[in-house]
Amino acid sequence: MRHILIAEDDPHITSFVSRGLRAAGYDTTEAPDGETALILARSGSFDLVLLDIGLPGIDGFTVLSHLRGEGVTVPVIVLTARDSVIDTVRGLEGGANDYVTKPFQFAELLARVRLRIGDGEQRPVGPVLSHGDVTLDVRARRVTVGDLAADLTAREFDLLEVLLQHPGQVLTRDQLIGQVWGFDFDPASNVVDVYVRALRGKIGAERIETVRGAGYRLR
Structure with a gap:
């Protein structure tokens, strides 16, 4: 490591x-x-x-x-x-x-x-990320769920991108705030919960799991 x-x-x-x-x-x-x-x-x-x-x-x-x-x-x-x-x-x-x-x-x-x-090839973040039937095209800023396009805001897109980079892994609210909003954002804010709720409404609530006392993960 x-x-x-x-x-x-x-x-x-x-x-x-x-x-x-x-x-x-x-x-x-x-x-x-x-x-x-x-x-x-x-x-x-x-x-x-x-x-x-x-x-x-x-x-x-x-x-x-x-x-x-x-x-x-x-x-x-x-x-x-x-x-x-x-x-x-x-x-x-x-x-x-x-x-x-x-x-x-x-x-x-x-x-x-x-x-x-020097390990970019070991942990690539390619132009297209996918998990299950969710596909995110980083370059084109386009998301599809199955055969349907999902209309996401810029923050929703960034949040989904981070989740897709770590499928199945629990990400804490602090980690998501740091990666999506920046370290200087108020950690006491409920902004992560608000955006997760909005994202669930657009890609399907069952795709983002709440891990009580820990954070969220993409199923």
């Missing part, structure tokens, strides 16, 4: 990223500050590092500088709220392999992780 280091001091972000990555089949370890991140990243135990720039102790730029200066070649994706061109260039020229600005949707982050970790 691929092992990813999450170097991030915000426990909310760390929690939702870790849960999402574990649901996608990765193992994760968390580092809440720069010193811990540097020690762990040097160990050679990780396939990729998600590195926040604003870490306490020593910041992400310094961690990255030490790693590259010592010849550590582990792929690094920088996570930061800083979106200026200067910071972007500094991160990339300092040896980062990619740069993701907060807030972000988990689906985007996962796609970048798969690309940088």
